[in-house]
Amino acid sequence: MHSMSVKNALLFLVCLVQNPTYSGAATPAPNIVFIMIDDVGWADFNYNVDGKSAIPTPNIDRLAGEGLKLKSHYVHPTCTPSRAAFMTGRYAVNTGLPFAMFPGSVAGLPDDMATMPQLLRQAGYSAHMVGKWHLGHAQWKQSPVGRGFESHTGSFMWDLESYTKLMWSNPLQVLGVDWGKSLENGSYVHMAEPQHATIAITQEAIVRMKEHQEEKPLFLYVSYNAAHSPLQPEPDWEAECSHIPHLWRRQYCGMVVGLDK
Numbered sequence: 689m690h691s692m693s694v695k696n697a698l699l700f701l702v703c704l705v706q707n708p709t710y711s712g713a714a715t716p717a718p719n720i721v722f723i724m725i726d727d728v729g730w731a732d733f734n735y736n737v738d739g740k741s742a743i744p745t746p747n748i749d750r751l752a753g754e755g756l757k758l759k760s761h762y763v764h765p766t767c768t769p770s771r772a773a774f775m776t777g778r779y780a781v782n783t784g785l786p787f788a789m790f791p792g793s794v795a796g797l798p799d800d801m802a803t804m805p806q807l808l809r810q811a812g813y814s815a816h817m818v819g820k821w822h823l824g825h826a827q828w829k830q831s832p833v834g835r836g837f838e839s840h841t842g843s844f845m846w847d848l849e850s851y852t853k854l855m856w857s858n859p860l861q862v863l864g865v866d867w868g869k870s871l872e873n874g875s876y877v878h879m880a881e882p883q884h885a886t887i888a889i890t891q892e893a894i895v896r897m898k899e900h901q902e903e904k905p906l907f908l909y910v911s912y913n914a915a916h917s918p919l920q921p922e923p924d925w926e927a928e929c930s931h932i933p934h935l936w937r938r939q940y941c942g943m944v945v946g947l948d949k
Contacts, residue, residue: 717812717905721897724774724909725947726767726820726916732944743941744928745948767822767846767916775803775823775835789822791845791857796824797835805836805907814904816896818842819889819911833872837909841869841892843885848913850885850920884922885913886946915943922946 766788769780805815824830825844832840853867921942929941
């Protein structure tokens with residue numbers, strides 16, 4: 689099996705932190721923070737290509753250098769199947785979600801298919817999510833809090849403007865703002881979030897970690913919209929990519945730099 693570049697690389701940085709107060713097992717269970725980023729390539733990170741990537745990602749490279757790198761890892765080429773496979777441990781085709789869900793879709797993960805947060809909670813974990821879901825939203829039971837997470841802050845769907853959080857059906861038709869906070873008790877707030885989505889997701893993830901009660905280990909799923917289109921990096925992120933002449937590639941670079949901050 690050879691290493692392979694893919695459009696939608698599934699980058700995971702699993703942080704295993706000992707939790708000495710957890711008494712549910714003889715050996716303390718680790719906290720788990722799983723970070724997914726969207727629409728990036730295997731060769732976009734310097735740790736994969738011996739420093740030859742044009743995109744500066746020193747923090748991600750440092751984390752990779754301190755951990756375990758999977759050098760022959762394959763993922764699906766679009767958003768929904770990558771997430772479906774991760775949430776269920778199955779090939780996406782076996783979840784009924786083999787391609788990116790379009791606005792208006794009523795599909796979702798099958799009710800009888802266990803998800804990672806559901807199984808981890810059975811094992812004594814607390815489970816929370818921040819960021820992009822893209823696995824169903826037509827019914828409450830299809831949402832993150834309907835599929836095992838205790839809370840979710842972020843978006844349900846795909847192509848999201850980084851600042852306004854507007855979701856578009858096409859370049860001329862806006863569908864609405866896709867951002868909110870929900871809890872498994874049924875409460876939900878649909879809200880305007882003016883910060884860049886990458887910054888908002890990072891800050892909310894930090895809050896979740898700080899507010900976590902240590903009697904249970906934490907599973908935190910941090911799912912970024914970036915570097916998915918539209919390419920809207922912060923100006924200082926794009927400034928670090930001024931050496932790239934092509935506009936779209938430079939903007940894409942800026943989105944990845946933002947993830948690295």
